[in-house]
Amino acid sequence: MSGFDQLSLDGVGRRFGTADALADLDLTIERGEFIALLGPSGCGKSTALNCLAGLLPLTAGSIWQDDQRIDTLPPEKRGFGMVFQNYALFPHLTVRDNIAFGLRMRRLPKEEVRRRTDAAIDMVRLEEHAGKLPGQLSGGQQQRVAIARATVLEPSLVLMDEPLSNLDAKLRLEMRTEIRRLHQSLGLTTVYVTHDQEEALSMADRLVVMRLGRVQQIGTPEEVHTKPTTWHVADFMGYRNLLPVSASRVDGDAVTVPLGGTTVNGVAQGRVVAGDEVVAAVRPEDVRLGNEDVTGLKGRVEVVEYQGRELAVEVALEDGVRLHARTDRKVEAGEHVTITVTPGRLLVYPSEGPADRPAAELASAGLAV
Amino acid sequence: MSATAGPGPTLNWRHRLAERGVDRKLWLLLPATIFVLVLFIYPFLYGLSLSFQPMNGGSVLANYQRFFNDAYQRDTIFTTLKIALPAALLNVFAAVPIAFRMRGRFRGKRLMTTVLVVPITLGTVLTAQGLLNFLGPTGWFNRVLMGLHLIDGPIRLTNNYWGVFFSLIITGFPFAFLLVLSYLSGIDPTLERAAATLGASRSQRFRRITLPLLAPGLATTFLLTFVLAFSVFPSAVLVGNPAGSTRVISLAAYQAAYEQYDYSYASAIAMIMGAVELVVVAIVLVWRARLYTGSTGGKG
Numbered sequence: 001m002s003g004f005d006q007l008s009l010d011g012v013g014r015r016f017g018t019a020d021a022l023a024d025l026d027l028t029i030e031r032g033e034f035i036a037l038l039g040p041s042g043c044g045k046s047t048a049l050n051c052l053a054g055l056l057p058l059t060a061g062s063i064w065q066d067d068q069r070i071d072t073l074p075p076e077k078r079g080f081g082m083v084f085q086n087y088a089l090f091p092h093l094t095v096r097d098n099i100a101f102g103l104r105m106r107r108l109p110k111e112e113v114r115r116r117t118d119a120a121i122d123m124v125r126l127e128e129h130a131g132k133l134p135g136q137l138s139g140g141q142q143q144r145v146a147i148a149r150a151t152v153l154e155p156s157l158v159l160m161d162e163p164l165s166n167l168d169a170k171l172r173l174e175m176r177t178e179i180r181r182l183h184q185s186l187g188l189t190t191v192y193v194t195h196d197q198e199e200a201l202s203m204a205d206r207l208v209v210m211r212l213g214r215v216q217q218i219g220t221p222e223e224v225h226t227k228p229t230t231w232h233v234a235d236f237m238g239y240r241n242l243l244p245v246s247a248s249r250v251d252g253d254a255v256t257v258p259l260g261g262t263t264v265n266g267v268a269q270g271r272v273v274a275g276d277e278v279v280a281a282v283r284p285e286d287v288r289l290g291n292e293d294v295t296g297l298k299g300r301v302e303v304v305e306y307q308g309r310e311l312a313v314e315v316a317l318e319d320g321v322r323l324h325a326r327t328d329r330k331v332e333a334g335e336h337v338t339i340t341v342t343p344g345r346l347l348v349y350p351s352e353g354p355a356d357r358p359a360a361e362l363a364s365a366g367l368a369v
Numbered sequence: 370m371s372a373t374a375g376p377g378p379t380l381n382w383r384h385r386l387a388e389r390g391v392d393r394k395l396w397l398l399l400p401a402t403i404f405v406l407v408l409f410i411y412p413f414l415y416g417l418s419l420s421f422q423p424m425n426g427g428s429v430l431a432n433y434q435r436f437f438n439d440a441y442q443r444d445t446i447f448t449t450l451k452i453a454l455p456a457a458l459l460n461v462f463a464a465v466p467i468a469f470r471m472r473g474r475f476r477g478k479r480l481m482t483t484v485l486v487v488p489i490t491l492g493t494v495l496t497a498q499g500l501l502n503f504l505g506p507t508g509w510f511n512r513v514l515m516g517l518h519l520i521d522g523p524i525r526l527t528n529n530y531w532g533v534f535f536s537l538i539i540t541g542f543p544f545a546f547l548l549v550l551s552y553l554s555g556i557d558p559t560l561e562r563a564a565a566t567l568g569a570s571r572s573q574r575f576r577r578i579t580l581p582l583l584a585p586g587l588a589t590t591f592l593l594t595f596v597l598a599f600s601v602f603p604s605a606v607l608v609g610n611p612a613g614s615t616r617v618i619s620l621a622a623y624q625a626a627y628e629q630y631d632y633s634y635a636s637a638i639a640m641i642m643g644a645v646e647l648v649v650v651a652i653v654l655v656w657r658a659r660l661y662t663g664s665t666g667g668k669g
């Protein structure tokens with residue numbers, strides 16, 4: 001099957017028994033895009049990918065490749081490449097035969113199979129290992145074989161299921177760059193599953209953030225990073241300070257919430273009315289320790305973590321709430337400090353009822369007092 | 370490596386043994402070794418030496434010469450092979466598709482497995498009786514066929530080659546099935562899915578991925594059912610034709626030992642029986658050694 005201009009998922013859903021592992025997924029993928037599916041464990045990322053690949057039948061919705069419906073085709077007819085989380089290399093075939101497998105299945109001429117396999121082996125720099133069995137390779141090398149095997153067919157879509165999750169931190173960074181490089185140089189269209197927000201932000205053109213089988217937000221890395229649509233997305237995107245509070249004053253977008261015995265100003269993300277139970281979210285990077293008493297927020301340093309150029313600090317406010325903050329000033333545990341929140345960076349989300357609140361944070365704050 | 374580099378000669382020596390898998394844990398193998406020696410090696414060596422001491426005197430190899438010069442005796446080898454090889458092959462090849470079907474989880478799997486495995490518990494004699502009732506000249510099978518006017522007289526399916534063959538299938542298949550099923554569930558199912566995304570059709574996936582990974586297991590299964598079938602004795606007598614077409618080699622040994630009371634000759638026949646089995650086992654193992662036998666990525 002040749003390439004497509006657009007791949008559309010239309011209300012795609014997959015149900016296991018009575019539980020929806022994936023529901024109402026609407027997404028249009030443009031040719032050449034790098035899409036990251038992002039979300040916590042169990043949110044249905046793999047399910048979505050397997051549905052796309054044809055390894056799991058849909059229980060709702062349809063998938064369209066331009067104007068052809070493909071969700072009824074078996075995986076071998078879709079022509080999508082897939083990189084599995086555990087690589088799924090054929091243990092009885094050498095690296096070369098693993099990579100050539102798809103080409104042989106197409107019954108391409110011997111000469112072409114050899115040429116394209118060689119090119120793929122070069123591309124992932126495995127020349128010296130071409131004759132080895134997968135069991136004789138390191139994790140990173142196996143990873144590269146899996147990528148070469150999936151891309152050698154020049155598939156119209158490449159699906160990757162957490163391909164870097166088994167690698168160590170340094171190799172993960174290298175492979176990230178390498179996958180992005182391959183995506184660009186081969187002109188691939190890629191759907192990449194990960195639970196690592198940093199990985200998703202750095203690699204993807206667009207992010208699809210999921211939770212409990214449903215899409216929470218679709219947007220560019222910048223949109224998702226700076227304007228999460230719900231506090232769940234914010235939670236996932238590194239807004240470590242999630243504070244269940246009630247809005248004390250609302251003026252258009254500007255919301256004032258109580259914090260640490262005084263009040264701070266935030267930006268409403270959705271419909272917020274004064275007196276509402278809301279969730280205030282702010283990144284540690286936007287909470288700084290100040291020298292001067294500016295906003296009147298005061299606290300005591302509880303935990304200090306060294307993080308290279310900066311220190312990550314946990315500060316207990318006067319009302320017992322704990323804030324994660326950053327500073328480049330040297331501080332010690334027990335020190336009394338003042339705190340400033342970067343203006344405009346405190347986001348205020350409406351909550352959908354008493355159950356829809358950041359419970360874990362509440363509990364830990366409660367325990368700490 | 371120079372001696373000064375290591376912490377001392379004794380330690381070096383231990384390290385080198387450990388590299389080859391020799392260490393103190395090997396003592397744990399001692400009970401098993403004694404068990405094997407007492408239960409298998411000793412009787413084997415005893416029988417072997419007995420076979421070289423012919424009852425009626427003569428050369429050391431007299432018993433073996435007697436066996437191979439007597440066409441009636443010699444042919445028992447081929448009779449046995451002719452029953453055991455096809456039966457073992459059929460068991461293995463019938464087990465593969467059924468095990469393949471039963472791999473996943475589905476409703477009624479436990480019942481299916483039980484039904485398939487029950488014949489193990491029946492024992493040969495009960496199986497033989499069942500066969501006679503079912504396939505015998507006045508059994509249901511023939512009666513139904515005659516009732517439908519498909520045949521005029523009963524087809525002979527017992528007290529001949531086929532009787533023994535069916536009995537070996539009934540008793541051997543459950544073993545083959547259980548073994549193949551366990552080998553098959555040791556193969557990671559994502560391998561087949563990966564092959565599917567690479568464009569392999571169902572049959573290509575089976576041929577290129579599942580079968581090569583399963584082949585060593587199939588070889589082992591074949592050997593086990595073959596060895597079981599090769600020493601067939603009760604069914605050869607009960608549902609076979611022990612005087613003619615199913616005069617198997619174990620029957621020849623039995624007759625030598627308990628009808629002619631020539632233990633020495635019987636031992637020689639037993640040794641020949643073992644040798645023939647060993648040849649088949651060796652051929653299959655040599656073939657198996659050329660296959661990939663490493664990890665199949667499954668969860669066991």
Ligand SMILES: Nc1ncnc2c1ncn2[C@@H]1O[C@H](COP(=O)(O)OP(=O)(O)OP(=O)(O)O)[C@@H](O)[C@H]1O
Nearest residue numbers: 016020021039040041042043044045046047048195
């Ligand atoms: N075969 C199955 N039968 C029943 N439930 C399933 C099955 N496969 C997945 N699920 C359920 O569907 C939900 C989504 O699973 P999925 O594997 O898509 O999660 P994921 O987002 O890939 O998680 P992870 O990051 O841990 O891989 C989970 O709650 C899981 O329990």
Ligand SMILES: [Mg+2]
Nearest residue numbers: 045046047161
């Ligand atoms: Mg997953």
